[in-house]
Amino acid sequence: MALRFLNTLTRKLENFEPIEQGIVRMYTCGPTVYGPAHIGNFRAYTFEDILRRYLLYKKYHVTQVMNLTDIDDKTIRDSNAAGISLSDHTRKFKDMFFRDLDRLNIQRAEHYPAATEHIPEMVVMINKLLENGCAYRSGHSIYFKISSFPKYGSLSHMKMEDLMAGARVDSDEYEKETASDFALWKGWTDKDGPVFWETSLGKGRPGWHIECSAMSMKYLGEHFDIHTGGVDNIFPHHENEIAQSEGTTGEKFVNCWMHNAHLIVEGRKMAKSEGNYFTVEDLVGQGHNPLAIRYVLMATHYRQQLNFTIEGLEGAKAAITRLKDFKTNVENAHGDSDTNAVRSTIDKAVTGFEAGMDDDLNISPSLAAVFDFVREINSIIAKTGLSESDRTAVMDTLRRFDSVLGIVFTAERDIDSEIETLIQNRIDAKKNKDYKKADQIRADLLNRGIILEDTPSGTKWKRKI
RNA sequence: GGCGGCUUAGCCAAGUGGUAAGGCAGAGGUCUGCAAAACCUCUAUUCUCCGGUUCGAAUCCGGAAGCCGCCUCCA
Numbered sequence: 074m075a076l077r078f079l080n081t082l083t084r085k086l087e088n089f090e091p092i093e094q095g096i097v098r099m100y101t102c103g104p105t106v107y108g109p110a111h112i113g114n115f116r117a118y119t120f121e122d123i124l125r126r127y128l129l130y131k132k133y134h135v136t137q138v139m140n141l142t143d144i145d146d147k148t149i150r151d152s153n154a155a156g157i158s159l160s161d162h163t164r165k166f167k168d169m170f171f172r173d174l175d176r177l178n179i180q181r182a183e184h185y186p187a188a189t190e191h192i193p194e195m196v197v198m199i200n201k202l203l204e205n206g207c208a209y210r211s212g213h214s215i216y217f218k219i220s221s222f223p224k225y226g227s228l229s230h231m232k233m234e235d236l237m238a239g240a241r242v243d244s245d246e247y248e249k250e251t252a253s254d255f256a257l258w259k260g261w262t263d264k265d266g267p268v269f270w271e272t273s274l275g276k277g278r279p280g281w282h283i284e285c286s287a288m289s290m291k292y293l294g295e296h297f298d299i300h301t302g303g304v305d306n307i308f309p310h311h312e313n314e315i316a317q318s319e320g321t322t323g324e325k326f327v328n329c330w331m332h333n334a335h336l337i338v339e340g341r342k343m344a345k346s347e348g349n350y351f352t353v354e355d356l357v358g359q360g361h362n363p364l365a366i367r368y369v370l371m372a373t374h375y376r377q378q379l380n381f382t383i384e385g386l387e388g389a390k391a392a393i394t395r396l397k398d399f400k401t402n403v404e405n406a407h408g409d410s411d412t413n414a415v416r417s418t419i420d421k422a423v424t425g426f427e428a429g430m431d432d433d434l435n436i437s438p439s440l441a442a443v444f445d446f447v448r449e450i451n452s453i454i455a456k457t458g459l460s461e462s463d464r465t466a467v468m469d470t471l472r473r474f475d476s477v478l479g480i481v482f483t484a485e486r487d488i489d490s491e492i493e494t495l496i497q498n499r500i501d502a503k504k505n506k507d508y509k510k511a512d513q514i515r516a517d518l519l520n521r522g523i524i525l526e527d528t529p530s531g532t533k534w535k536r537k538i
Numbered sequence: 539g540g541c542g543g544c545u546u547a548g549c550c551a552a553g554u555g556g557u558a559a560g561g562c563a564g565a566g567g568u569c570u571g572c573a574a575a576a577c578c579u580c581u582a583u584u585c586u587c588c589g590g591u592u593c594g595a596a597u598c599c600g601g602a603a604g605c606c607g608c609c610u611c612c613a
Contacts, residue, residue, distance in 0.1 A: 102613075110613085117613040145611065231541065231609070255610065281611040303613030304543090310611070334543075335613065337606065372561080373551070378544060378606060385550055388562035395561085398575060425559095429552090437552045441560035448577085455569095455577045508571055515573080526574045533575090 076131060076431045078299075079376065081307060081330040082228055086433060091298050092328065096134045098293040099125070100327075101182065102285065102302035102310075103139040106166035107147040109352045112366065112381060113336050113343055115177060117303045119370040120333040120434075122179040124301065126477045127430050137182035138292045140285055141167060143189050144268070144278060153266045160189065173353040176363035177370070178479040184292050188284040195279045195287040196272045198321050199257045207320035211249065213260020213275050219253045222316045228330060229308035255313050256280035282313040286326075290318065300327040307332055336370075336379040343381075356386070362538045364480055365389040371478070374435055394538045396481050399447045403467050405530060408458015415453060415463040419470050422446035426474060443474050485536060492523060492534075499525065500532050 076089045091097050101121040104110050110118075121139070128135050143163040152162035167187075174181070199215055202208040207221040219225050226232055260277045261269045269276050289297065295318070302311060311330060318326040338349040356366055368389040373379040425442025429435045450467055453459065459467065475481040488496075499514040515525050522537045 104613085105611090114613050120613090142611095147611095229541085229608080253610070305608065305612050308608065308610080313610085333613070335607070340605075342606070369550085376543090377551090380550075382549075384548095385562085388550060391563085392561055395575095402576070435552080437561095438559070441552070444560055451576055452578090503571085506571075512572070524574070527570075527572095528575075535575095 077433060078329055078331055079433050080328075081332050082327075084230070087329065089329065091133065092296065095132070096136070097128050097299065098136045098297035099128075099138070099299035099301065100285070100289040100293060100297065101125075101137060101139045101300075102306055103141050103185070104166075104170050105142040105145055105147070106163045106170060107145065107151060108166060109169050109354060110173060111343070112351045112353065112356070112370070113303075115173065115353060115366075116336050116370045116379060117301075117333050118174065118179055119177060119367060120375040121301050122177075122479070123371050123375070123434060123436065123477065124299075124331070125180060125182070126479065127434060130430075130473070130477050135183075136293065138184045138186065138289060139182040140288055141170075141185055141187045142281070142284065143167070143187045145281055149265055149268050149278075153264075153268070159268050169354070176353055176357065177367045178364065178483055179367075180479075186288040186292065188279065188288070191284065191288050191291065192270050192272065192279065194291050195283045196274055198283060198287050198290075198317070199274060199279075201321045202257065202317065205320060207316075208257055213277060214256055215258040215274060216249050216254040217257050217313065217316060217320070219251065219255075219316070222320055224319070225253075225316050226312065228312050228315055231308060255282060255309065257283050257317070282310055283317060285310070286314050286318040286321070289314075290322075295322045296325055297327060299329045299331060301331045301333070304332045304334055331375075333375040334378045336381045338381045339383075340380060351381075361386055362390060362393075364393055364483065365538065368393050368480060372436060372440060374433075374437060376433075390538050393480050395447065396443075396478075397538070398535075399451065400468075400471060400481050401533070401535070402451060402454060403459065403464060403471065405528070405533075406454045406459040406464055408454075408460065410453055410457045410459045410463045412460065412463055415450070415459070415466065418446060418449045418453070419466060422449075422470065423473075430477065443478070446470070446474075488523065488534065492518065492521065496523075496525065496532065496534055503527070503532075 077086045078089055079085070080087050102117070104114055118139075121137075125135055125137055141163075144159065148159060148163055152159045155162060199208060202217065203210075203215070205221075206218075208215050208217050257280050258274050258277055259280055260275060265278065269278055289300070300311065300314075307330075315326050337343060338347075338351065341347055341349055343350055353363065353366060357363055365386055366389075369381060369385055370379070372389070422442050422445065425445070426439045429437065429439030429442065450459075472482060495514055495518055499511050499518075502508075502511040502514065518525060518534075519537070524535050524537050526533045526535070
């Protein structure tokens with residue numbers, strides 16, 4: 074089956090055809106580094122990671138860009154309040170962001186451009202928009218003129234006339250010609266304190282939307298394949314990006330727009346005021362395994378609202394334990410298996426896995442195929458074991474699946490000498506049929522997060538997840 | 539007020555006209571010193587509710603209820 078995605082622009086499933094054969098250029102909306110990102114943010118980054126990994130699985134060469142928004146109202150407000158520079162303030166949240174990406178085993182993009190390091194590119198673009206008649210000065214600021222871009226609203230499928238009653242209107246934006254125009258460049262005010270750039274546009278700072286247009290085009294070209302973000306970004310952020318970019322170049326900006334749904338927590342909207350607001354750090358601090366968080370975030374289709382629950386997190390823990398145990402079972406399996414049976418099990422699993430993922434990253438049937446594969450191979454192992462070549466074929470298949478899932482082949486910490494001694498003591502006690510002592514040591518180790526399993530090939534240990 | 543999404547077992551979640559995938563949890567069995575892992579068996583006559591279309595509906599149509607969004611710098 075051909076790979077297809079739901080394109081927000083057309084609201085249709087479309088076969089994915091990159092602009093340049095075999096190469097995918099994609100821009101994934103990244104964090105505003107004003108605080109620790111929460112699990113809702115990480116749902117987006119996990120979705121983008123699955124997208125990236127599956128494109129790599131399909132043998133595309135991928136260039137992914139993820140922006141770091143390190144200047145906006147909040148970062149300016151908080152850094153000024155703390156009396157430190159904007160860059161010192163945002164640095165710690167950038168560091169946290171990358172720490173959490175690693176914890177969730179999210180692959181690194183090729184580029185992480187920061188807004189503050191691309192002011193010249195933005196200035197060039199704004200000048201171009203002024204020349205093209207798509208922008209105007211008002212006071213010390215510059216705004217995009219929506220009326221210059223007739224296609225405005227085509228991504229969100231909204232008519233500007235309908236955006237009215239009930240909607241918030243920012244009262245201090247009286248300088249704009251019409252309410253829907255948006256800032257490209259914001260003239261300096263007292264509130265900005267030391268945060269400003271002296272440019273040909275004047276003293277000030279960029280608006281929010283312009284960074285994504287300027288940085289995506291710098292690293293990916295004026296026309297690229299995929300642009301992603303949360304559904305909340307469809308309007309106005311991505312709508313504005315299209316207007317700015319196409320207003321600058323006169324050409325189509327992005328072919329395929331993909332947006333992930335939000336998550337809720339225990340059936341309620343996640344909010345600090347609800348007391349159900351979680352960061353990765355919060356959950357890890359409560360003893361939850363980060364890979365279980367990853368599993369929860371990725372196991373629901375990206376366009377489906379995800380209900381994040383602690384019970385679900387526990388279930389995820391059990392699921393990834395099963396997958397990791399499967400890897401161990403395969404590694405330790407020896408025997409004389411029916412190669413035809415193994416191969417047909419592999420073929421069926423690969424077909425099922427790809428059918429799901431090809432269908433707009435519909436991961437649930439893909440996971441079902443993986444778990445069927447696990448059960449069927451375990452069943453073969455239980456009956457006949459695995460021949461060396463079958464074992465290699467099964468491991469290769471698992472590794473392929475996991476190149477997308479990112480759960481099984483992850484680094485494990487080794488055990489220290491003290492634990493090693495305890496394990497040996499238990500083996501000795503068991504040999505001497507001192508089962509009371511053996512069980513005591515096994516219980517102690519479990520408290521330290523080490524699970525012992527007695528198998529035909531000796532005692533094995535693993536970490537509790 | 540405008541626009542959009544969702545509702546399937548105790549929990550999570552596929553399935554979009556042909557008689558309910560998968561995971562977790564639960565029950566029984568095999569194996570084991572006991573466990574663990576693994577395997578085998580079982581676990582939704584039914585898909586929020588009410589109508590309709592159809593030989594046939596979780597799937598299509600109409601209506602209701604509940605939940606979650608977007609509507610100018612929130613993933």
